Amino acid sequence: MTREVRELVPVDGETFRFYCCGPTVYGPAHIGNFRTFVMNDVLRRTLEIGGLKTLHVRNITDVDDKTIRDSLKAGMSLGDFTQMWLDRFHTDCQALNLLPPHIEPSAVAHIPQQIAMIEELIEKGHAYAPGDGSVYFKISSFPQYGKLSRLENRELEVGKTQNQRAGQLADEYEKDSVTDFVLWKGRRDEDGANFWQSPWGDGRPGWHLECSAMIREYLGETFDLHGGGEDLAFPHHENEIAQSQCSCGGRFALHWFHGAHLLVDGKKMSKSAGTVYTLADLEEKGFSPMEVRYELLSAYYRKQANFTFDSLHAKKEALGKLAKAESELRTHVGADAPPAYEDLCGLSDFGTFTEAWNYLQDDLNTAAAIGKVFTGLKQAANKQDWQGLHAILAALGLTLPVIEAAGAADIPSEVQALADERWEARSSKDWAKSDELRDQLKELGWVMKDGRESYELEQL
Ligand code: AMP
Ligand code: ZN
DSSP: OOSOOOOOOOTTSSEEEEEEOOOBOSSOOOHHHHHHHHHHHHHHHHHHHTTOEEEEEEOBBOSSHHHHHHHHHHTOOHHHHHHHHHHHHHHHHHHTTOOOOSBOOBSGGGHHHHHHHHHHHHHTTSEEOOSSSOEEEOGGGOTTTTTTTTOOSOOOBOSOOTTGGGGGGOSOOOGGGOBOEEEEEEOOGGGTTOOBOOTTOSEEEOHHHHHHHHHHHHHOSEEEEEEEEGGGIIIIIHHHHHHHHHHHOSOEEEEEEEEOOEEETTBOOOTTTTOOOOHHHHHHTTOOHHHHHHHHHSSOTTSOEEEOHHHHHHHHHHHHHHHHHHHHHHHHHTOOSOOOHHHHTTOOOOGGGHHHHHHHHTTOOHHHHHHHHHHHHHHOOSHHHHHHHHHHHHHHTOOOOOOOOOOGGGSOHHHHHHHHHHHHHHHTTOHHHHHHHHHHHHHTTEEEEEOSSOEEEEEO
16 A cells, blocks of 8 residues: 555464455466465465464455356356366365465355445445446545555546446446446346345345455454455455445555566467466476466566566476475485474574575565575575475475486395385384494495385485
8 A cells, every 4th residue: 555565463463364356266267367376375375484373365256247157158057157167276276385265255155244235335325326226336435545556637437327337337447437336236137047135126246345245254344464466456456445444444454465467478468369378278288387386486576477488497497406406405414304384384593595584574575585595505504404495495385396216127136125124224213223224325325315104215
């Protein structure tokens, strides 16, 4: 709201409560959508690794112009259609290592809360039902309207005739057509069977209202942070502020977190140019979801990022290098499997990765933090450094590919026998013998990588 960087401190003194606008489930999410979701995920992870408790709410838009239009086209019920795309979204989120939100409410499951909010807005003089079956928010009743998106010279087009009102029913519109926006849409033929009863007749809620109603339900009037892609600042978030502040009276979000868009080949993604890539499209071309995540992280969230296949190739290589360096460091410091996420939350000493951590803490500069991971690796020497590395990787949500160990056929039988013997010694906690056998293996040029259940042998 103020365009300043502020320290994030939970307003209730305990839990950092934040909301980000979730997907509209009418097709597969594209990598642009995932840039926004990944950045919100890194925000949460960074807060948690920093020792804060979080409450993360992300909604599902399962009723709007697009979901209704496309479910009818597909000949499916709205519920079945949106569930199908929600399942796909969840699969993609898991592949990208996004932490599931603590609460994931859907618009359709919160119709009564939305109706109640409209009633309150009408009662307080912020909304009106002109008799066309719809209800509109009166933006002239809220002088702060436009503050978040710095809307200048706005023309408040209020009190339109019924014919002119058609444009106000759209979920999305541009800044040059600021008008009273719709809270409840009267039933239309093109909605098919998708309508609910209300005091104003059959219809459905407008898109902007769902977030205000669900935020009130799960986070209350005032909460720590609200996020989404930059396109949501106007009109969506502007409308959310108006609805929520006029009905609840609270301060609403204390901070705003908007991510700049992802471009492809320097241009807006476009269906006709074939540049609206999904995770599946990229997997088909041989890129793993983790390589895509790395690519999405590699630009500072305030700047537009440009996706190209050249840069994705470079990330594939960089992730491999990172995995190799981690594996060498693990061997060097004699560590086991990476620490669990929970054990890294609240870590105070990041060793040679302190600079990387500082960049993450300073307005989530993922680009600079990743650069500093490679610097930190050059100096990393002990277990603290190794832990610091894993804390940064956990904050970035990056998991590393497994380094291929030598095939069984390449391992000399003498080496294999020593390794088996050492594994037995280690399993029965005979540490002295285990160490001695480790040294013998080292002399032969081999190193054992201990996992939880088994080990791998690698040539030095
Ligand atoms: P939607 O499913 O269309 O409601 O969008 C989900 C999220 O993706 C919203 O936060 C949008 O702002 C965001 N988004 C849409 N396009 C892009 C893009 N090209 N780059 C980054 N974020 C985007
Ligand atoms: Zn929203």
